[in-house]
């Protein structure tokens with residue numbers, strides 16, 4: 284009798300042990316998920332937090348399916364609308380694997396410490412932008428030619444409005460703190476560019492960055508962070524309808540956490556055609 288009782292007790296204890304272990308795993312999973320979310324959304328100190336507008340509106344699955352010029356490979360480019368004013372979209376399958384790998388290989392030996400425009404000059408010692416960058420020539424090879432055409436087609440812009448594609452590399456701790464891609468209209472840099480404002484930005488992600496390694500692109504005021512997925516392209520519009528810079532297009536490239544490398548490409552499209560390179 285006592286033996287049966289002891290057996291029952293030990294079964295109960297085993298069940299209790301499993302239930303407690305399960306609960307503990309769920310709880311630690313929850314806390315780990317929240318922690319990871321927090322570190323990837325980490326904001327920086329340039330912008331006064333009082334300014335931040337809470338806007339959670341994200342419109343998913345409002346997408347367009349369209350065949351690409353490589354349609355024989357049955358690849359479809361489609362996009363999600365993440366925000367409407369300013370327009371923020373995430374294009375899926377914008378690049379082929381081979382294209383992303385090619386762009387990294389072609390550009391990786393021409394990188395320099397990144398520049399920023401401080402209003403009056405180029406600076407390469409600005410700790411707001413600690414990544415490395417390099418440029419391709421326009422139509423440098425077949426791959427670049429095709430990608431420039433694709434950007435022009437999908438954004439409905441002329442190729443002569445496009446700046447040369449810029450390769451970005453971030454390693455551990457490197458980032459680009461909150462900034463806008465449009466220029467202050469009073470700045471010399473804007474005047475020196477014959478007032479050709481940066482109207483559209485498209486950021487091509489060349490590799491996947493697991494959430495645990497940070498590196499997302501955050502829209503400071505929109506509560507949107509996009510985690511890089513190889514071959515996707517993040518698009519956003521930088522201006523208001525009247526042509527002035529849109530503050531809500533402020534964004535950052537978040538720091539890389541741990542031993543990981545982020546590769547991406549910037550394509551900026553101006554309001555008017557640029558002089559030849």
Ligand SMILES: O=C(O)CCC(=O)C(=O)O
Nearest residue numbers: 459499500535536537549
């Ligand atoms: O790397 C990113 O996610 C953002 C890059 C960026 O904002 C820039 O280079 O202007």
